[in-house]
Amino acid sequence: MKGRLGAVLLALPVVTGGVLLGSGRTAADAASSYTFWEGVNGSDVVVDYDGEECPVIVRNETLTFYIDDLPTTQAEAEQSTSRVTASYELYNPTERDLTLTLYFPVGFKPNYLSAPPQNVRYSVTAEGADGAASSPELTPRYTYYERNYFGMTFELDGELPRSERNxxxxxxxxxxxxxxxxxxxxxxxxxxxxxxxxxxxxxxxxxxxxxxxxxxxxxxxxxxxxxxxxxxxxxxxxxxxxxxxxxxxxxxxxxxxxxxxxxxxxxxxxxxxxxxxxxxxxxxxxxxxxxxxxxxxxxxxxxxxxxxxxxxxxxxxxxxxxxxxxxxAVLENLMLWYEYELSVPAQGSVTNTVTAPLLPDLPSQTNRKWRYGYLLSSGQRWADVEEVVINIQTPYYLDSSSLQFTRREGGYTYSKDGLPMGELSFAFTRTEVTTYDPAPYDDETPTRTTALIILGVAVGVAVIAVVIVFCARARRKKEERAEEERLSRGKTEEGKIDLDPFPDMDKKEGSDGEEKKDGPDGQA
Structure with a gap:
C-alpha cells in the first residue's frame, strides 16, 4: 500500500542585507554600477503533510557550504562556483510506502545576474539503502511572491505551487x-x-x-x-x-x-x-x-x-x-520552483541530496563582508530532526555567525543533536579575524534570554506609559485648580471680603485713557 505525502524541499531565497535597511542599494559610481547588490540565500527542508504531522524523521541533516570565491563584480558573481549541498537522511517509521511530492524553490533572479541561474547549477539525487542512486525529473513551477522594500517573510501555507486554478x-x-x-x-x-x-x-x-x-x-x-x-x-x-x-x-x-x-x-x-x-x-x-x-x-x-x-x-x-x-509586473515577482517526486519505503531510509548555487550579497567598497543566510527553522515541520552537521569549506575567514563554529583545516564546522534554534547567518572576509561574536541563537538558554529581553522591553514601555498618564493627570489637576481660582476671583465668602491686590493689572488703557473692557460691550 502506498500513501501520498506532500512535502517541500526548500532552498528558499531570502533577500537580505541592505533590503532591510530600505532600498538596499546605494548611488551609482562613475561606471553606473551599484556599490551594493542583493544576493540570494537558502532554506532548510519544510514538510507539508495534508494538515497532519509528518511521520518522516530526519536522522541526519548535513549542510556543506563550498565558498570558493568572494565576488565583487557582476561578472565575478555570474562565474561564481560557490554552492551549498544539503543532504537529508529520511526515515519512514510507518508500515506503508510514502511518495513525497517535493518542491525545490530556485527563487528570484538575483539583481546582479542578467538571468536566473541555469538548472544545470542545481541537482537533486536520491539514494536508497541499497546504494542505488537516481536523479528525479525536475519540473519547473512558478508562484507569485512579492519582493518588497521592507524585508521578506515566508509562510508555507498558500505559497506553494497549486495544482488547481485559483x-x-x-x-x-x-x-x-x-x-x-x-x-x-x-x-x-x-x-x-x-x-x-x-x-x-x-x-x-x-x-x-x-x-x-x-x-x-x-x-x-x-x-x-x-x-x-x-x-x-x-x-x-x-x-x-x-x-x-x-x-x-x-x-x-x-x-x-x-x-x-x-x-x-x-x-x-x-x-x-x-x-x-x-x-x-x-x-x-x-x-x-x-x-x-x-x-x-x-x-x-x-x-x-x-x-x-x-x-x-x-x-x-x-x-x-x-x-x-x-x-x-507579474514576472518581476515570479518565484521559480522545481517539482519532483521521491519515494521512501516503509520502515526504510532514503538519502536526498540537493545542490544549489550560493549567491551572497555583493558588498560595498567600504564594508568588505560577504553575507550569507540559510533558514533552519523550516525543518520543524518534520516529525523530528535528530542531528544537524554544518560544514563550511573555504580559504576565507569567518567574521561573524549566528552559530558557534569551530575552526578546522580547510574551513569551519558545527554539529548539534536536534535542530538549532533560529536561523543560520554568517559573514566572511578576505583578511583573518582573530575573534568573532556568535549571535544568541546558539546559546544554551536562548529562550530564557529572549524572554528576558522581551520582558525588559515590556516593563520599560509600561513605566513610560505610567509616567505619561501621571503627568497628564497632574497637568489636568493643575489646570482645574487654576480654573477654580479664576472663577472664584471677586467672589465673597461669609465674613470675608476679597480685594484684588493688583487692581490695575487686568485693565487695558484705550487711546482716551479710559478703561478698555473685554467682551462684546467693550470692544473698541
Whole structure:
C-alpha cells in the first residue's frame, strides 16, 4: 500500500542585507554600477503533510557550504562556483510506502545576474539503502511572491505551487473586464511633461481599476485616480482596465492636467476612449502571450494565471502605489520552483541530496563582508530532526555567525543533536579575524534570554506609559485648580471680603485713557 505525502524541499531565497535597511542599494559610481547588490540565500527542508504531522524523521541533516570565491563584480558573481549541498537522511517509521511530492524553490533572479541561474547549477539525487542512486525529473513551477522594500517573510501555507486554478477570489475567469484605450497628445510648450489622469467612482469591493503601465494611483472619499506621465508634445496610447462591475460614462473623468493631485489644473478633457469588453481569462491570456515571449521556458500558463490572481489579490505595496497590471509586473515577482517526486519505503531510509548555487550579497567598497543566510527553522515541520552537521569549506575567514563554529583545516564546522534554534547567518572576509561574536541563537538558554529581553522591553514601555498618564493627570489637576481660582476671583465668602491686590493689572488703557473692557460691550 502506498500513501501520498506532500512535502517541500526548500532552498528558499531570502533577500537580505541592505533590503532591510530600505532600498538596499546605494548611488551609482562613475561606471553606473551599484556599490551594493542583493544576493540570494537558502532554506532548510519544510514538510507539508495534508494538515497532519509528518511521520518522516530526519536522522541526519548535513549542510556543506563550498565558498570558493568572494565576488565583487557582476561578472565575478555570474562565474561564481560557490554552492551549498544539503543532504537529508529520511526515515519512514510507518508500515506503508510514502511518495513525497517535493518542491525545490530556485527563487528570484538575483539583481546582479542578467538571468536566473541555469538548472544545470542545481541537482537533486536520491539514494536508497541499497546504494542505488537516481536523479528525479525536475519540473519547473512558478508562484507569485512579492519582493518588497521592507524585508521578506515566508509562510508555507498558500505559497506553494497549486495544482488547481485559483478561483476563490474577486478575479474569476468569467469576471467582466473593459479595456479603455485613450490616444492623448500633450501640450508642446511650457513644461517638460504633463499628467494624464484617469478618474473614476471608486468602490473596490465591486470594481477594480488598473493601468497597463506603471504610474501612480490613489483613492480618497470614494474617488479614485490613476496618473500617467506624458512628455510634452508627445502622442501616447494609454490603456486602463476596469474589472468587475462596470463604470458608466458619468462615473469616469479623464484628461490632461498640469500635474497630479487635487490642485492640478485641467488643461484638456480626453476624447472618448476606444472600449473593448472581454473576460478576465482573456486578459490574462493576452498578458501570458507577452510573458511567454520574454521567458521562453515552455508552457507555464497555469502557474502564470494563478500568479496573476495572487498579485491582484495581495496587499502588495507596489500594486497599491502604481495600480499596474501587465506581464512584466507579474514576472518581476515570479518565484521559480522545481517539482519532483521521491519515494521512501516503509520502515526504510532514503538519502536526498540537493545542490544549489550560493549567491551572497555583493558588498560595498567600504564594508568588505560577504553575507550569507540559510533558514533552519523550516525543518520543524518534520516529525523530528535528530542531528544537524554544518560544514563550511573555504580559504576565507569567518567574521561573524549566528552559530558557534569551530575552526578546522580547510574551513569551519558545527554539529548539534536536534535542530538549532533560529536561523543560520554568517559573514566572511578576505583578511583573518582573530575573534568573532556568535549571535544568541546558539546559546544554551536562548529562550530564557529572549524572554528576558522581551520582558525588559515590556516593563520599560509600561513605566513610560505610567509616567505619561501621571503627568497628564497632574497637568489636568493643575489646570482645574487654576480654573477654580479664576472663577472664584471677586467672589465673597461669609465674613470675608476679597480685594484684588493688583487692581490695575487686568485693565487695558484705550487711546482716551479710559478703561478698555473685554467682551462684546467693550470692544473698541
Amino acid at each position: 478561483e476563490e477570489t474577486f478575479f474569476r475567469p468569467d469576471t467582466l473586464v473593459t479595456k479603455y484605450t485613450y490616444t492623448v497628445t500633450a501640450p508642446s510648450d511650457g513644461k517638460e511633461a504633463y499628467t494624464f489622469t484617469f478618474g473614476y467612482d471608486a468602490n473596490p469591493a465591486k470594481t477594480q481599476v488598473f493601468s497597463a503601465e506603471s504610474g501612480a494611483s490613489g483613492i480618497s472619499n470614494g474617488w479614485g485616480e490613476i496618473y500617467r506621465r506624458i512628455d510634452a508634445g508627445s502622442t501616447q496610447e494609454l490603456v486602463f482596465y476596469v474589472i468587475g462591475k462596470q463604470l458608466g460614462d458619468e462615473a469616469v473623468r479623464a484628461g490632461v492636467y498640469s500635474a497630479s493631485g487635487a490642485s492640478a489644473e485641467l488643461l484638456s478633457e480626453a476624447d472618448d476612449p476606444v472600449k473593448e469588453t472581454m473576460t478576465f481569462e482573456t486578459l490574462v491570456q493576452e498578458m501570458y502571450a507577452k510573458a511567454d515571449a520574454l521567458m521562453g521556458v515552455g508552457d507555464f500558463y497555469h502557474d502564470f494565471y494563478n500568479a496573476t490572481v495572487a498579485m491582484l489579490s495581495s496587499d502588495g505595496i507596489d500594486l497599491k502605489l502604481t495600480s499596474c497590471l501587465n506581464a512584466a
